[in-house]
Amino acid sequence: MQVPASLLLDSPPQPPTVSQQKCRILYLGQRIHSRVLDLLSFILLEMKKTFYKCHFHLKNNQNPKKFSQYFLLVLTTEKRILIFSSSTSSLLIYFTFTNLNSTLDIKIDLAEIFLLIGPLFYRNHPASICGKVPVLRPMDLMVEATPRRVFANAHTYHINSISVNSDYETYMSADDLRINLWNFEITNQSFNIVDIKPANMEELTEVITAAEFHPHHCNSFVYSSSKGTIRLCDMRASALCDRHSKFFEEPEDPSNRSFFSEIISSISDVKFSHSGRYIMTRDYLTVKVWDLNMENRPIETYQVHDYLRSKLCSLYENDCIFDKFECVWNGSDSVIMTGSYNNFFRMFDRNTKRDVTLEASRENSKPRAILKPRKVCVGGKRRKDEISVDSLDFSKKILHTAWHPSENIIAVAATNNLYIFQDKVN
Structure with a gap:
């Protein structure tokens, strides 16, 4: 994705000149704060050599029928988890100004139209010269993604799995040696629920390869290993699930x-x-x-x-x-x-x-x-x-x-x- 140069400037660019036949109000990019640009830069750099996985998560206070209008996108890079909220809206519209010699289309955000329409359109636009009124031309619905959370500093190794819990309040992330439990509202703290790292790394015989929560029971989850084994764990048994409830191996x-x-x-x-x-x-x-009731094969x-x-x-x-x-x-x-x-x-x-x-x-x-x-x-x-x-x-x-x-x-x-x-x- 090519980022417009105007979005990378510290100060907003000058408004479009009259001579431009088609232009976009690029300085509306001011609403994309520097933290978002930093996040985008981070993604572009990290995605060059990373594993990433996406999950769609509907917030528990949202109507499932409106799933297409609002959902959360949970994405992982090497050692971080990023959460974006995405919505479908028609915030962007086109205003068409007709001059005696040309037509100029300008794309503008409705949320900022009242803030910008005065100084932008009526000082620098030909419509203010010839006394024309802009004509509204509706646009198609557009999908917006807004960064909401960044969960970091909890994994030493690359994240290989994320799974949203059925309670819609927590999720887990797994790397080669550990599985952490997160709350969607808390970014600076996680709970380690599985840790297979030995005291001496030379004694390491297997690593975690994948993990997932049970679709209905929020206390149960399963994880697999590089030795071809699967472990079913119950978080009610202990804070650290170092002992599994069931062990599946052929x-x-x-x-x-x-x-x-x-x-x-x-x-x-x-x-x-x-x-x-x-x-x-x-x-x-x-x-x-595998049948949960049969562990041997x-x-x-x-x-x-x-x-x-x-x-x-x-x-x-x-x-x-x-x-x-x-x-x-x-x-x-x-x-x-x-x-x-x-x-x-x-x-x-x-x-x-x-x-x-x-x-x-x-x-x-x-x-x-x-x-x-x-x-x-x-x-x-x-x-x-x-x-x-x-x-x-x-x-x-x-x-x-x-x-x-x-x-x-x-x-x-x-x-x-x-x-x-x-x-x-x-």
């Missing part, structure tokens, strides 16, 4: 043990189902669904791209084996979705046990275009509509996905493109 088959076993078993994402009954985890090759396992198992050595050399893929549920918890390479993403139907591979590309992003299933071929002859595993582009990957909570609308982030797909509409 025994490893000794016959499948290899150099890459520990790497590919590391969990990159963990998600509660909307019902709160199940937990879904994503490791490098599979998606697993998952009840469902889905192979995402098992054809890459023979290429783990090359994936290790180019660091792709450390990619962190996310996974999501649909609104009814009947279908799960996750990303893969070559801008492919996978969907698994839990009821019919069917799965499909789809591709997010510019060719498929045209309006009303129907996504065609793709298939990856391993060796031998392949059909015309199949793609060889050797021709996969590992630089194109879908790590982040999202599913609308009640409708069949999905969003996938493919490299630097965001694709939004909807179920077929008649």
Whole structure:
């Protein structure tokens, strides 16, 4: 995003001259205080080499029907959490002034129109010369994002997860070794609820990879580790949840043990189902669904791209084996979705046990275009509509996905493109 030079000046620029055919009232940027500019500068610098994650949080005193008009955007950079309030409004309008020789459009904020309309329009504008009255031309609704909170100085390592609690008053943030509990209204204090840092760092055997609150019980949360384990904790048990309530782990088959076993078993994402009954985890090759009442093994396992198992050595050399893929549920918890390479993403139907591979590309992003299933071929002859595993582009990957909570609308982030797909509409 290119910031207008006038927004970076300490003093406001001069009002637009009469000779300008089209101009904007740039010095309205005075209302963007220096702290906001500092925040934007911080974001631009930090986002160059950071992980960030967004959550939408509706304030508990807001009508859910007005969700599109007001919500909070919770965003993380490396070691800070930023909260923006976003609203949809038509604050900006155009005033059209007609002179004998030209027309001048000026964009102005209604909140400041009464403050600026006198000295700006009637001293320096041709409308004041020819005695013309400005004509109001309504604009489309615009989305505004305003920074509200900055939570910092609580994490030593990079934040990998944030999760808003069901009480809508607190949220937690997790890094490699600690999980902190925050209140939305308190920025300078957090409570450490999980700490796995050993006294001697040489004794460190695992790190925290993801964490999430239970969708209904505000006292429960789950976090995963790099060893492929999941821990369910209850904050009512103690202030520091150093002891878990439940421990989920699948025994490893000794016959499948290899150099890459520990790497590919590391969990990159963990998600509660909307019902709160199940937990879904994503490791490098599979998606697993766990029942909260059964800790010894998952009840469902889905192979995402098992054809890459023979290429783990090359994936290790180019660091792709450390990619962190996310996974999501649909609104009814009947279908799960996750990303893969070559801008492919996978969907698994839990009821019919069917799965499909789809591709997010510019060719498929045209309006009303129907996504065609793709298939990856391993060796031998392949059909015309199949793609060889050797021709996969590992630089194109879908790590982040999202599913609308009640409708069949999905969003996938493919490299630097965001694709939004909807179920077929008649």
